[in-house]
Amino acid sequence: xxxxxxRTPRQARSRATVKRILSAGTRVLETQGYPDASTNRIxxxxxxxxxxxxxxxxxxxxxxxxxxxxxxxxxxxxxxPSLRQAAGQPPAAATRLVLAASxxxxxxxxDLLGALVDRVPNIEQQxxxxxxxxxxxDVVYHVLAANSAQLRQADIExxxxxxxxxxxxxxxxxxxxxxxxxEQDFLADTTHTILSVAFxxxxxxx
Amino acid sequence: xxxxxxRTPRQARSRATVKRILSAGTRVLETQGYPDASTNRIxxxxxxxxxxxxxxxxxxxxxxxxxxxxxxxxxxxxxxPSLRQAAGQPPAAATRLVLAASxxxxxxxxDLLGALVDRVPNIEQQxxxxxxxxxxxDVVYHVLAANSAQLRQADIExxxxxxxxxxxxxxxxxxxxxxxxxEQDFLADTTHTILSVAFxxxxxxx
Amino acid sequence: xxxxxxRTPRQARSRATVKRILSAGTRVLETQGYPDASTNRIxxxxxxxxxxxxxxxxxxxxxxxxxxxxxxxxxxxxxxPSLRQAAGQPPAAATRLVLAASxxxxxxxxDLLGALVDRVPNIEQQxxxxxxxxxxxDVVYHVLAANSAQLRQADIExxxxxxxxxxxxxxxxxxxxxxxxxEQDFLADTTHTILSVAFxxxxxxx
Amino acid sequence: xxxxxxRTPRQARSRATVKRILSAGTRVLETQGYPDASTNRIxxxxxxxxxxxxxxxxxxxxxxxxxxxxxxxxxxxxxxPSLRQAAGQPPAAATRLVLAASxxxxxxxxDLLGALVDRVPNIEQQxxxxxxxxxxxDVVYHVLAANSAQLRQADIExxxxxxxxxxxxxxxxxxxxxxxxxEQDFLADTTHTILSVAFxxxxxxx
DNA sequence: TATGAATGAGGATTCATTCAT
DNA sequence: CATGAATGAATCCTCATTCAT
Numbered sequence: 001x002x003x004x005x006x007r008t009p010r011q012a013r014s015r016a017t018v019k020r021i022l023s024a025g026t027r028v029l030e031t032q033g034y035p036d037a038s039t040n041r042i043x044x045x046x047x048x049x050x051x052x053x054x055x056x057x058x059x060x061x062x063x064x065x066x067x068x069x070x071x072x073x074x075x076x077x078x079x080x081p082s083l084r085q086a087a088g089q090p091p092a093a094a095t096r097l098v099l100a101a102s103x104x105x106x107x108x109x110x111d112l113l114g115a116l117v118d119r120v121p122n123i124e125q126q127x128x129x130x131x132x133x134x135x136x137x138d139v140v141y142h143v144l145a146a147n148s149a150q151l152r153q154a155d156i157e158x159x160x161x162x163x164x165x166x167x168x169x170x171x172x173x174x175x176x177x178x179x180x181x182x183e184q185d186f187l188a189d190t191t192h193t194i195l196s197v198a199f200x201x202x203x204x205x206x
Numbered sequence: 207x208x209x210x211x212x213r214t215p216r217q218a219r220s221r222a223t224v225k226r227i228l229s230a231g232t233r234v235l236e237t238q239g240y241p242d243a244s245t246n247r248i249x250x251x252x253x254x255x256x257x258x259x260x261x262x263x264x265x266x267x268x269x270x271x272x273x274x275x276x277x278x279x280x281x282x283x284x285x286x287p288s289l290r291q292a293a294g295q296p297p298a299a300a301t302r303l304v305l306a307a308s309x310x311x312x313x314x315x316x317d318l319l320g321a322l323v324d325r326v327p328n329i330e331q332q333x334x335x336x337x338x339x340x341x342x343x344d345v346v347y348h349v350l351a352a353n354s355a356q357l358r359q360a361d362i363e364x365x366x367x368x369x370x371x372x373x374x375x376x377x378x379x380x381x382x383x384x385x386x387x388x389e390q391d392f393l394a395d396t397t398h399t400i401l402s403v404a405f406x407x408x409x410x411x412x
Numbered sequence: 413x414x415x416x417x418x419r420t421p422r423q424a425r426s427r428a429t430v431k432r433i434l435s436a437g438t439r440v441l442e443t444q445g446y447p448d449a450s451t452n453r454i455x456x457x458x459x460x461x462x463x464x465x466x467x468x469x470x471x472x473x474x475x476x477x478x479x480x481x482x483x484x485x486x487x488x489x490x491x492x493p494s495l496r497q498a499a500g501q502p503p504a505a506a507t508r509l510v511l512a513a514s515x516x517x518x519x520x521x522x523d524l525l526g527a528l529v530d531r532v533p534n535i536e537q538q539x540x541x542x543x544x545x546x547x548x549x550d551v552v553y554h555v556l557a558a559n560s561a562q563l564r565q566a567d568i569e570x571x572x573x574x575x576x577x578x579x580x581x582x583x584x585x586x587x588x589x590x591x592x593x594x595e596q597d598f599l600a601d602t603t604h605t606i607l608s609v610a611f612x613x614x615x616x617x618x
Numbered sequence: 619x620x621x622x623x624x625r626t627p628r629q630a631r632s633r634a635t636v637k638r639i640l641s642a643g644t645r646v647l648e649t650q651g652y653p654d655a656s657t658n659r660i661x662x663x664x665x666x667x668x669x670x671x672x673x674x675x676x677x678x679x680x681x682x683x684x685x686x687x688x689x690x691x692x693x694x695x696x697x698x699p700s701l702r703q704a705a706g707q708p709p710a711a712a713t714r715l716v717l718a719a720s721x722x723x724x725x726x727x728x729d730l731l732g733a734l735v736d737r738v739p740n741i742e743q744q745x746x747x748x749x750x751x752x753x754x755x756d757v758v759y760h761v762l763a764a765n766s767a768q769l770r771q772a773d774i775e776x777x778x779x780x781x782x783x784x785x786x787x788x789x790x791x792x793x794x795x796x797x798x799x800x801e802q803d804f805l806a807d808t809t810h811t812i813l814s815v816a817f818x819x820x821x822x823x824x
Numbered sequence: 825t826a827t828g829a830a831t832g833a834g835g836a837t838t839c840a841t842t843c844a845t
Numbered sequence: 846c847a848t849g850a851a852t853g854a855a856t857c858c859t860c861a862t863t864c865a866t
Contacts, residue, residue, distance in 0.1 A: 013850075014850080017850080033327060035241060038835065038836080039835080039836060039837080040834085040835080049852045049853055050836085050837080050852090050854095051837085051839080051851075051852060051853065052850075054836095054838075055849090059836075060835095060837090118327065119327050120327070121239075121240065121324065121326070121327065152398075155391070157386070158391060161385050162376065162395055165375055165376055166371075166375060166376060166399070168375075169371050169372060169374075169375035170368065170371055170372060179367050181367065185361070185364060190368070192358075192403075193372070193399065193402060196398070196403070197398075197402070220825095244859080244861080245860070245862080246860070246861085254826085255826065256827090256828070256829095256860095256861085256863095257826070257829095257864080258825080258827070258828095259862095261825065261826080265861075266860095266861065423829095425829075429829080429830095447653060447739070451858075452855085452856080460830075461830060461831045462832070463831060463832065463833095463859075463860080464830050464831070464832095465858090466857095466859075467828085467830075471858080472857065532739070533653075533736065533737050533738070533739065567803070570799050571807075573799065574788065574807055574808070578783075578784040578787060578788060578811070580787075581783055581784060582780065582783055582784060585783050591779050592775070593776050593779065597773070597776060601771075601776065601780055601815070602780070604770075604814070604815075605780065605784070605811065605814060605815050609807070609810075614814070631846095632846095656838080656839055656840080657839070657840055657841080658838095658840085666847085666848090667849055668841080668848090668849070668850095669841085669842075669843080669847070669848060669849065669850095670847055670849095671840095671841095672840095672841070672842080673847080677840075677841080678839095678840060678841090
């Protein structure tokens with residue numbers, strides 16, 4: 001996650017401006033969508049002149065990148081405790097713990113998440129998401145490896161792939177589409193689904 | 207799937223031109239990506255003047271929409287036989303049948319699928335996908351209802367939602383990202399995952 | 413001298429537009445100078461929209477390049493007969509002939525010449541001038557070689573360099589600065605100077 | 619040469635800052651060329667903030683003008699001794715003396731000369747050069763007047779014009795283009811050319 | 825119908841300059 | 846004096862769209 005800002009803002013004013021730009025960008029992304037999120041609109045929304053933007057970001061892409069990275073970084077930070085806590089727990093509890101943390105983290109950023117997932121081309125998101133997915137993937141892999149006796153099948157990589165993909169989708173769509181499903185049910189279902197992917201007897205695992 | 211073309215083309219020539227435009231659009235979308243798919247480029251690629259495009263489509267969006275709808279329609283058509291065939295079969299066999307058909311349908315359109323999924327804002331896709339998802343959702347719902355005795359839980363809607371979401375994601379990402387997973391394994395895993403979502407004892411269900 | 417226009421204009425209208433753009437560019441170059449010759453200004457001056465410019469020229473540079481090349485090409489064409497005619501003549505007569513033709517050619521394009529020489533960075537001009545200078549240089553070289561017996565010194569390359577440089581400067585500055593010197597005197601002086609560079613006895617050479 | 623600085627810097631510190639700005643400007647002009655020589659770049663190169671520049675120069679043009687004037691002034695200073703020394707000498711020796719001094723003066727500033735001559739619009743240079751040319755022109759005029767008996771023709775103004783123009787061009791292009799001509803040969807040739815312009819028998823004049 | 829020249833608002837970005845601190 | 850954030854007009858250029866032919 002490189003620093004995409006043009007210069008390290010040392011003064012409080014600068015940092016505040018960067019924040020203003022980013023939240024303006026987020027708002028514009030939410031309301032106008034990526035293709036119509038022009039730099040001028042972002043500048044106006046941030047209460048800045050077009051030129052000022054470029055004192056803080058080298059180009060338009062850097063703004064979107066930074067917004068995405070912030071979401072990613074915040075998400076990673078938000079679920080970190082649950083990942084640590086999950087370490088010592090049995091798979092079912094661990095899964096549910098991390099899922100709940102992830103869900104709440106995403107819910108707290110629902111607007112931005114929607115702007116990014118639904119309005120920014122997928123390709124841009126993937127790069128930002130890559131690191132989170134790698135992290136989560138690693139954890140999943142280790143949990144599976146630690147319980148290899150109960151696995152349905154030997155190929156841990158394969159199970160990891162499936163779990164990461166489906167979990168991401170279910171979480172994101174649950175938060176964005178808000179289906180008529182109670183949170184508790186959603187968490188229970190998803191936990192069960194994840195465990196079923198990997199383990200012979202998901203009921204016993206918990 | 208509304209008719210977005212300006213007028214119903216009655217003559218063969220017109221229909222051929224529409225096709226030329228759409229396949230030109232597809233090619234441009236695949237090679238240049240959505241933001242660089244300008245109408246002029248599409249017109250050139252179709253061997254037409256920029257003005258002529260507007261005899262067939264009211265605006266740029268209509269072209270992309272129609273392309274998306276064609277993909278959707280083709281996909282629906284491609285899996286239709288498997289859906290019919292699956293009707294009389296037990297859940298495991300039915301699931302696998304439809305999955306295999308879906309996978310092959312998507313693989314045959316991989317380039318376009320990639321252009322659409324990864325480069326066109328999600329929001330546009332959702333509309334096009336809506337009908338397919340509704341179809342598939344209906345089938346899933348009925349299968350579950352028909353086997354209600356073996357269900358893990360009573361809420362069929364909930365299970366349907368989960369199944370549709372995760373299936374879509376797994377299929378699309380498998381086709382686009384080409385993970386190092388054999389097709390047979392992918393189909394077996396996904397089938398098992400789907401069944402686990404709904405049924406108490408996925409092994410017995412087949 | 414490559415065709416820098418975007419597409420070969422087949423219709424009279426197109427060709428007329430190209431001309432309008434070029435003469436507008438020339439006018440703007442004359443009045444505003446190179447750095448202030450914006451594409452929008454040129455378009456306005458040509459009675460066109462900014463976008464139309466780019467139907468005929470790929471970018472701003474191409475316009476200036478084409479203007480320069482036209483001047484160069486016209487100049488080369490204008491002095492071509494004198495170069496041919498000079499071939500069979502003794503050095504003094506040949507020199508004067510070509511000088512007179514060059515002078516008149518430049519005088520007929522005085523405004524454009526001024527815009528280019530005084531307002532466009534030298535570096536851009538040099539490229540355009542290169543071919544003319546090479547042509548003229550070749551002729552000078554051959555004339556000197558053909559009269560090697562009367563040369564002041566053996567190094568024909570050296571004399572050619574001096575002649576080309578000083579002739580260009582004297583012609584251009586005479587036309588642009590319009591010093592209080594009669595044309596006949598200017599031609600006589602310059603002819604004499606050129607001959608003096610190369611020949612032992614410039615008076616006899618004629 | 620008007621004082622284009624905003625205020626006469628009385629303090630040593632100010633004078634040093636002016637110098638820093640000018641040499642930064644020179645460096646930027648040499649490396650980036652005129653159009654890319656932005657004030658911000660110059661300020662950075664000078665180790666100043668953009669705002670500070672305007673404490674010393676009213677605008678960008680003033681900086682370039684001052685740089686040009688410094689080149690001019692330095693050049694004038696560098697050839698001044700040779701001009702004095704030449705006063706008492708016969709034309710050939712005088713010419714050669716001044717030519718050699720001029721050549722070396724220009725060679726010692728080759729980079730800046732190139733940036734100015736080839737990248738700054740001619741019109742700006744002419745103003746700066748005007749005074750030097752006037753100086754040199756005066757000297758030439760007086761030398762010719764002092765030797766009027768040997769002149770080829772009566773019009774001293776005319777000869778002066780020709781000499782100044784061609785000398786400037788030959789010197790500048792020799793320094794910048796570095797043709798494959800030995801310095802001694804260049805000086806001999808140019809001296810001879812200059813004398814030929816004015817005198818009936820250039821050989822005898824020396 | 826087809827053409828393709830023309831449009832013109834809008835895009836990202838630069839930069840000489842100002843001014844509150 | 847110095848700073849550097851802020852300005853905003855201006856730059857080149859694109860592109861969906863129109864319309865006279």
